[in-house]
Amino acid sequence: MIINHPTLGPRDSAEFTYLGDAALLRRPNPKSETALDDFYSYQYLRDNPAGEHRELWYHEQGDRSWLVVTRNTVTHDITKVEFARDVKQAMIEKAIIKRAKS
Amino acid sequence: MSYSAFRIFKEAITGHKGWKPVWRKPEPQLNYDIIIVGGGGHGLATAHYLASKFDKKRIAVLEKGWIGGGNVGRNTTIIRSNYLLNDNEGFYEFSLKLWEGLEQDVNYNAMVSQRGVLNLYHSDPQRDAYVRRGNAMILNGADAKLLKADAVRSLYPFLNFDDARFPIMGGLLQPRGGTVRHDAVAWGYAHAADKRGVDIIENCEVTGFDIQNGCCVGVETSRGYIGASKIGVAVAGNSSRVMAMAGIRLPIESHVLQAFVSEGLKPLLDGVITYGAGHFYVSQSDKGGLVFGGDIDGYNTYAQRGNLPVVEDVCEGGMSLMPMIGKARILRMWGGNVDMSMDGSPIIDKTDIKGLYFNGGWCYGGFKATPASGYSFAHLLATDTPHDTAKAYRMDRFTRGLMIDEKGMGAQPNLH
Structure with a gap:
């Protein structure tokens, strides 16, 4: 597989290590009342879909960036590659706006 | 039909006209006592042991493709019981003992x-x-x-x-x-289960579970609705997809x-x-x-x-x-x-839905486990209690911190 890195261009997937579902970016709140269950689901349970899957790849043999790659688990087609820090930043901003509204 | 040296001799002198298909191709009935979803090695072994060791009747195995087309025909055929942890070693040794008597048990050369x-x-x-x-x-x-x-x-x-x-x-x-000749394991179990009246239904994909009041009472399939009082899922490789139809997320x-x-x-x-x-x-x-x-x-x-x-x-x-x-x-x-x-070890357990049982999570070592997996799953389906050697393979072991870390890793090495 070739991963089209946002700044370095097309790179061989062998340069990367894989972590799994990008939902892992959404760490549960340890102060929540349901924290025990939330962390169990976070740590161990997976959606594991057949089809489009957003997942974390680490460019270990390159610029050491974390990426969120949107890849099809049936065809291995990669349709989108983003920096994980941008995805996380967008998540935080969205949460702040949501909190401000409520 | 049974196989023996005498039979080979007889067929040889009569022009090999008496050989019959190794299993029937039955139409699905409206309901069964027990349905096994997945006609791979584990599913067929489960059906065989349910019929032969636990004396169960009215059993069907539903397979979306054909028998032996999944991992039972894709592995590297190795059997062994060289594990370290007690929770695993007893189980795999039980499996190896079943392998040793398999061919006589199913009357098929594996x-x-x-x-x-x-x-x-x-x-x-x-x-x-x-x-x-x-x-x-x-x-x-x-x-x-x-x-x-x-x-x-x-x-x-x-x-x-x-x-x-x-x-x-x-x-x-x-x-x-x-x-072991891996295809022959599927064919052997199919042959033995079929002989005891198990319906092996190929090209029959399960598309949904009929769950009423927390109780699973049947499956929707590509060949119509089939009711059952107990349903066992043994579809390793696709476990998450199938169990998602019952609303269950897996550590897989x-x-x-x-x-x-x-x-x-x-x-x-x-x-x-x-x-x-x-x-x-x-x-x-x-x-x-x-x-x-x-x-x-x-x-x-x-x-x-x-x-x-x-x-x-x-x-x-x-x-x-x-x-x-x-x-x-x-x-x-x-x-x-x-x-x-997530810990590199399998799951053979009931689910929170009554009547729905799960067998999966075999990682890269499912083939050698086929006989013990089938036997233990049959034991669970027949008696509602886990088999002695498979007691640790619980679905909830991750919540209770009782992982079976044979290698200290599961899907990724960073989970422990």
Whole structure:
């Protein structure tokens, strides 16, 4: 597989290590009342879909960036590659706006 | 129809006109006592043991494709019981004992060949770890023998013994381990289960579960609705997809494991060898091809094919262990989808939905477990209690901190 890195261009997937579902970016709140269950689901349970899957790849043999790659688990087609820090930043901003509204 | 030497003789003199299909092709009935979803090795074994050992009737096995088209026909055919942890070793030793009597039990030639499985070690600490594992095996009733380099050299003189980085210092041998003709395992179990009245329904994909008041009472399939009082799911590789239809999320990721066969060679390797310094294992099939494989590709996938970096890694392992393999050409390679559970060990358990049972999470080691998996799952379905050897394979072990960390890793090495 070739991963089209946002700044370095097309790179061989062998340069990367894989972590799994990008939902892992959404760490549960340890102060929540349901924290025990939330962390169990976070740590161990997976959606594991057949089809489009957003997942974390680490460019270990390159610029050491974390990426969120949107890849099809049936065809291995990669349709989108983003920096994980941008995805996380967008998540935080969205949460702040949501909190401000409520 | 049963198979015997007499039968072969009789058919030979009557022009082989009496052979019949190995199993029937029945139409699905409206309901059954027990439905097994998944007609792979584990599902067929479950049906066979339900009918033969637990005296259950009205059983159906639903398979979306054809019998033997999944991982039971895609593995590297190795059987062994060389595990360290008690929760695993008892189970896999039970499995090996069932393998030893399999052919008589199912009246089918599965070519069970106990040719020995040898795990090589390359350093003093690795030897110590193997001594410990060998002792754990012996304590659980299995067989294990520690070989020094000379003994390994007399068995396999062509290995790369004097490698500067990873010299072969010896190996842990399980003489009772070996290989089995994998397709024949599916056909044998199908034959035996069919003979006891189990309906094996191919081209019948389950598309939904009928769950009423927390109780599973039937399945929607591509061939219509089928009711049942108990439903067992044994679809490793696709467990997450099937269980998602019942609203259950699993501690499982689907990955691909690749395997390879070289062109046919003269007999040179009469056992199974695993390399202790890289991920590579090899045996030779009766047709002469070297059958070998390595690690999983390492990313979520449902494609039954892998990528080139792992091909390179496996071939490097092969070259490092037995340099002469470089002269052979790879004839075929393929991939199979495996359930990677989060601690690397399987699950055989009830679910929160009454009447729905789950068997999966076999990682890259499901084939050798086939008989014990089927027996334990049949035990669970028939008696609602786990079999003695499969007590630890609980669905909730992750919430209770009772992981079975045989290798200290599951789908990824960073979960523990």
